[in-house]
Amino acid sequence: MTTTSPPQPGELGLLARPGWPDATGHFGVFGGRFVPEALIAALDELTEAYEAMRVDPAFLEEFARLQRDYTGRPSPVTEVPKFAEHCGGARVLLKREDLNHTGSHKINNVLGQALLTRRIGKTRVIAETGAGQHGVATATAAALMGLSCTVYMGEEDTRRQALNVARMRLLGAEVIPVTTGSRTLKDAINEAFRDWVTNVETTNYVFGTVAGPHPFPAMVRDFQRVIGDEARAQVLEREGRLPDAVLACVGGGSNAIGIFTAFVPDEGVRLVGLEAAGDGVETGRHAATITGGSPGVLHGARSYLLQDDNGQTIESHSISAGLDYPGVGPEHSYLHDIGRAEYRPVTDAAAMEAFALLCRTEGIIPAIESAHALAGAMELGRELGPDALLLVNLSGRGDKDVETASAWFGLGDREEVDPGPGLDTDQQATEGAISNDEAVAGPDAGETA
Amino acid sequence: MSLLASRIAAAKAEGRAALIAYLPVGYPDVERSIEAMVAAVEAGADVVEIGVPYSDPGMDGPVIQEAVDVAVRAGVGMRDVLRAVEAVAAAGAVAVVMSYWNPVERYGVERFAADLAAAGGAGAITPDLIPDEAGEWIAASDRAGLDRVFLVAPSSTEARLRSTTAACRGFVYAASTMGVTGTRATVGDAAETLVGRTRAAAPDLAVCVGLGVSDGDQAAEVAAFADGVIVGSAYVRELLEGRGPDGVRALTADLAEGVRRAAVTA
Numbered sequence: 196m197t198t199t200s201p202p203q204p205g206e207l208g209l210l211a212r213p214g215w216p217d218a219t220g221h222f223g224v225f226g227g228r229f230v231p232e233a234l235i236a237a238l239d240e241l242t243e244a245y246e247a248m249r250v251d252p253a254f255l256e257e258f259a260r261l262q263r264d265y266t267g268r269p270s271p272v273t274e275v276p277k278f279a280e281h282c283g284g285a286r287v288l289l290k291r292e293d294l295n296h297t298g299s300h301k302i303n304n305v306l307g308q309a310l311l312t313r314r315i316g317k318t319r320v321i322a323e324t325g326a327g328q329h330g331v332a333t334a335t336a337a338a339l340m341g342l343s344c345t346v347y348m349g350e351e352d353t354r355r356q357a358l359n360v361a362r363m364r365l366l367g368a369e370v371i372p373v374t375t376g377s378r379t380l381k382d383a384i385n386e387a388f389r390d391w392v393t394n395v396e397t398t399n400y401v402f403g404t405v406a407g408p409h410p411f412p413a414m415v416r417d418f419q420r421v422i423g424d425e426a427r428a429q430v431l432e433r434e435g436r437l438p439d440a441v442l443a444c445v446g447g448g449s450n451a452i453g454i455f456t457a458f459v460p461d462e463g464v465r466l467v468g469l470e471a472a473g474d475g476v477e478t479g480r481h482a483a484t485i486t487g488g489s490p491g492v493l494h495g496a497r498s499y500l501l502q503d504d505n506g507q508t509i510e511s512h513s514i515s516a517g518l519d520y521p522g523v524g525p526e527h528s529y530l531h532d533i534g535r536a537e538y539r540p541v542t543d544a545a546a547m548e549a550f551a552l553l554c555r556t557e558g559i560i561p562a563i564e565s566a567h568a569l570a571g572a573m574e575l576g577r578e579l580g581p582d583a584l585l586l587v588n589l590s591g592r593g594d595k596d597v598e599t600a601s602a603w604f605g606l607g608d609r610e611e612v613d614p615g616p617g618l619d620t621d622q623q624a625t626e627g628a629i630s631n632d633e634a635v636a637g638p639d640a641g642e643t644a
Numbered sequence: 645m646s647l648l649a650s651r652i653a654a655a656k657a658e659g660r661a662a663l664i665a666y667l668p669v670g671y672p673d674v675e676r677s678i679e680a681m682v683a684a685v686e687a688g689a690d691v692v693e694i695g696v697p698y699s700d701p702g703m704d705g706p707v708i709q710e711a712v713d714v715a716v717r718a719g720v721g722m723r724d725v726l727r728a729v730e731a732v733a734a735a736g737a738v739a740v741v742m743s744y745w746n747p748v749e750r751y752g753v754e755r756f757a758a759d760l761a762a763a764g765g766a767g768a769i770t771p772d773l774i775p776d777e778a779g780e781w782i783a784a785s786d787r788a789g790l791d792r793v794f795l796v797a798p799s800s801t802e803a804r805l806r807s808t809t810a811a812c813r814g815f816v817y818a819a820s821t822m823g824v825t826g827t828r829a830t831v832g833d834a835a836e837t838l839v840g841r842t843r844a845a846a847p848d849l850a851v852c853v854g855l856g857v858s859d860g861d862q863a864a865e866v867a868a869f870a871d872g873v874i875v876g877s878a879y880v881r882e883l884l885e886g887r888g889p890d891g892v893r894a895l896t897a898d899l900a901e902g903v904r905r906a907a908v909t910a
């Protein structure tokens with residue numbers, strides 16, 4: 196599929212950085228550290244150890260070896276011409292992070308942080324998880340490196356993502372359902388911080404996205420930038436040019452930062468983040484933090500967030516558990532404010548339309564998170580027209596989402612499944628596998644099946 | 645001299661530690677939370693730490709979270725907090741606000757400082773704001789003449805003890821253990837060690853100890869080495885278990901006896 200050779204240690208993107216954050220973790224006015232003093236020593240220790248590790252040839256070699264032999268990097272780039280027919284004729288290339296071991300980009304980061312955990316001599320890792328992908332990745336890395344692992348997951352999410360709970364437990368991790376607050380990802384993060392402050396002597400917090408206090412946003416970005424480093428070289432090699440736009444879904448924003456970073460200096464390349472608009476930003480039931488939020492402080496950093504007039508975090512809503520988060524990484528807030536990246540909302544319905552379309556036209560079941568980026572490509576492609584070249588980060592695969600998608604499309608567990616007009620196998624995909632309103636009617640459609 | 649520092653000094657002049665009672669605004673509702681605060685003052689609390697409800701209280705354990713969740717859902721905000729400040733000050737105690745940073749930032753840092761001073765508040769404790777990030781608050785609290793209380797922890801380095809205490813006015817909050825708020829069977833040696841290290845870094849600043857103190861015996865233990873004893877979860881539990889202002893009075897009496905007992909044995 197690809198002829199790009201694995202990055203060599205000396206060429207690893209880890210050694211390259213944009214001009215931010217500053218030494219104390221600020222991306223312009225965003226980022227920083229808004230945490231209890233008790234955690235500062237641990238964050239300082241992590242920062243210092245990480246800065247030493249990222250220039251250590253032995254680490255770089257081991258990290259590159261794991262990425263190649265364990266994760267299966269580099270991930271390929273796949274052109275999807277039949278899907279692209281629904282994108283105004285623009286050409287669409289997918290960066291296939293769905294093909295990584297554990298099924299998403301999350302493994303890129305946890306391998307780095309697990310190596311760092313070993314380096315600072317801690318024996319236990321904790322993690323938060325929403326959809327379960329970061330929890331599974333962390334449990335995987337912990338199993339590989341002999342670390343004990345505890346994953347905090349909102350009780351609500353443990354029900355929505357029961358399969359991933361089972362996967363984590365198979366991998367030897369302890370999964371703790373969180374029953375405080377809204378019982379979702381944000382509360383899992385609170386609980387993980389409480390565990391960390393209590394057990395910091397033995398425990399490292401493997402944070403799953405480019406949010407949180409310094410050094411997490413910079414460190415997670417560095418570990419994820421391999422996505423864009425590879426993709427940029429792959430696109431140049433096969434097309435002899437850069438893409439016109441790079442698209443990725445944004446919850447906390449790690450897969451987006453991962454693919455954006457290599458392209459930030461390429462001013463002609465548009466960087467487009469797709470936020471989960473749930474029922475629509477205007478309904479208030481969404482997770483589109485930059486589109487519909489305002490700057491504030493949450494989970495250790497200043498960034499955009501969804502908040503009310505009292506500064507209370509507002510619960511987010513999205514069909515995608517991985518995007519269902521009321522905050523966003525501070526670097527995204529910065530890229531937004533300096534105008535280097537743009538952020539657009541994608542509703543549940545639009546994401547599910549793109550989800551079904553990729554399944555039917557290309558034989559690839561994407562994660563619902565990544566389907567938001569695909570929906571963004573459909574919209575942007577129509578705006579840019581047939582000459583455009585779009586690079587989309589397919590950040591994860593959709594195995595975990597089969598139940599949600601079945602409910603959405605009314606595919607239930609009846610013996611004779613009527614897939615509905617939108618998924619009728621006799622229909623031409625080019626008709627729009629899901630252009631029929633009934634097929635994208637919303638969750639209620641599933642309950643009537 | 646700051647309101648907090650002078651009240652703590654007055655307690656010291658009596659040969660005892662100050663008693664600082666934490667109660668969140670809005671549990672079980674705004675009126676009754678203010679009644680509970682006034683009850684604590686009448687029964688002998690020197691300072692009331694008035695908690696601003698917040699949806700993501702990362703430093704708090706389950707007891708405080710449970711109460712604060714109720715207040716957040718009821719939409720309790722800074723106006724209610726300022727009413728509590730006025731009531732506590734009128735009752736004769738020093739009122740200090742305890743707030744995670746986002747509610748303050750949302751209200752407006754400058755406006756918060758001005759309104760808090762106008763309500764008769766002494767200042768604010770900011771558990772998730774370190775001095776390194778506090779430029780705006782330091783400037784605003786200076787202009788308004790407010791105290792500002794940052795935290796130190798057993799994990800704080802000597803350099804951080806120095807820089808953090810240098811940014812404090814009123815007192816410094818010593819988090820006795822590595823962990824979140826909640827009652828504990830023992831407060832432990834870590835607290836005494838931390839107080840000693842903090843005093844070495846800032847000989848002229850009062851050091852008050854929080855996290856884990858729940859009764860008169862523990863208060864006496866902490867009062868033997870600290871300038872003030874901060875009690876939170878035990879107060880909130882009185883309200884959660886429905887004992888209301890009477891429960892708050894009884895707990896305060898026990899604690900007030902504890903902070904005086906130390907003087908006898910010290």
